[in-house]
Amino acid sequence: NAGVTQTPKFQVLKTGQSMTLQCAQDMNHNSMYWYRQDPGMGLRLIYYSASEGTTDKGEVPNGYNVSRLNKREFSLRLESAAPSQTSVYFCASREGRAPKPQHFGDGTRLSIL
Amino acid sequence: SQQGEEDPQALSIQEGENATMNCSYKTSINNLQWYRQNSGRGLVHLILIRSNEREKHSGRLRVTLDTSKKSSSLLITASRAADTASYFCATDEDTNAGKSTFGDGTTLTVKP
Numbered sequence: 001n002a003g004v005t006q007t008p009k010f011q012v013l014k015t016g017q018s019m020t021l022q023c024a025q026d027m028n029h030n031s032m033y034w035y036r037q038d039p040g041m042g043l044r045l046i047y048y049s050a051s052e053g054t055t056d057k058g059e060v061p062n063g064y065n066v067s068r069l070n071k072r073e074f075s076l077r078l079e080s081a082a083p084s085q086t087s088v089y090f091c092a093s094r095e096g097r098a099p100k101p102q103h104f105g106d107g108t109r110l111s112i113l
Numbered sequence: 114s115q116q117g118e119e120d121p122q123a124l125s126i127q128e129g130e131n132a133t134m135n136c137s138y139k140t141s142i143n144n145l146q147w148y149r150q151n152s153g154r155g156l157v158h159l160i161l162i163r164s165n166e167r168e169k170h171s172g173r174l175r176v177t178l179d180t181s182k183k184s185s186s187l188l189i190t191a192s193r194a195a196d197t198a199s200y201f202c203a204t205d206e207d208t209n210a211g212k213s214t215f216g217d218g219t220t221l222t223v224k225p
Binding site for chain 1: 146157161205206212217
């Protein structure tokens, strides 16, 4: 049982380039989340999806777009990468709503030069 | 701004000692959860405490919650080198998506 799988694990981009971070979960969870984690800090919510077909903004959505492709997959897109978006990006999923725990992938380490 | 703030930011202890981490939050909550993050990995859920609970135990973990002070503590007893990690508290909103707000974490180092 893989849980939450994120690809790629590492990526280096130039300013202005675009890319999509992929996330897939095999636990049949309804809710999925994208977070960013900057050095020495906690997680900040970028976007979330309460169910297939719905997405909503989190705390720091500017510069990002998301797609809930189906129940398993939730992708995060950077249309025009900026150095301020250098971070570690985590995808998580949850069965239903709180207080069910969130399950996390191991992250994508993204550097933008 | 972060809902949860952990204290201390970093903690270094010897194996066998107890480690206590604190979390303060700003608004009313339904639940508070603690997660652990090993270096280079994602977060792993440790324990949940509901707003109507004052204390909860799980193995060597003890969590307390004081809603009047808007604070929680995580105690790890008889620490081991393998407990070296960052620990985060997360507060839950009562919405359909169940958004959680994470604190900045406490980095625990347990020296063998």
